[in-house]
Amino acid sequence: MATVESLVAQIQGLSSSAGDLSLLLTHLKQADEFLHNESTRLLPFLEQLDPTLHSLGYLFILEACTSWPVTNEQARRLVLILSRFLISCVADQIRLAPEKFIAVCKSFKDQVLMLEAPIRGVVPLLEAVKKLRSSEHLTTLHPDFLQLCLLAKCYKTGLSILEDDIFEVDQPRDFYLYCYYG
Secondary structure (H helix, E strand, C coil), X not given: CCCHHHHHHHHHHCCCCHHHHHHHHXXXXXXXXXXXXXXXXXXXXXXXXXXCCCHHHHHHHHHHHCCCCCCHHHHHXXXXXXXXXXXXXXXXXXXXXXXXXXXXXXXXXXXXXXXXXXXXXXXXXHHHHHHHCCCCEECCHHHHHHHXXXXXXXXXXXXXXXXXXXXXXXXXXXXXXXXXXX
């Protein structure tokens, strides 16, 4: 069984090239259950990683940290970490694990809503929407982003996404919510 320290070392060592990233993805998928079991003690290890260099590993650790319910105090701390990650992560790396990225983004949205501060989530979620897919692809993040825009009364920011032509839809439910919030 791997330790958190050895996993962080693997993340740091294997985040440099595309070939190394596919190997890192394999290691992270194998360690996923371990990460979820250790989720309560993972946040300090994020300080050893740079979200711009180690986006894939950072993503897996964040997903494990946010997979459980959090208190308001924990949410305040996590919102700052998640905002920084969503703004600075590398699109090519997070696209290797889109389901994890979507889970982290949904958790982020839930936490800013729990803190009753939807405006804190608008810019990071806009960046997340842009990084996940092309502008012609409707993802499960589009409705969440538009919901935050409505609650924060940032209508022009939401309009920037609504003006894009959509040709692909992930799930019909996403399309209905997109239309509802749009």
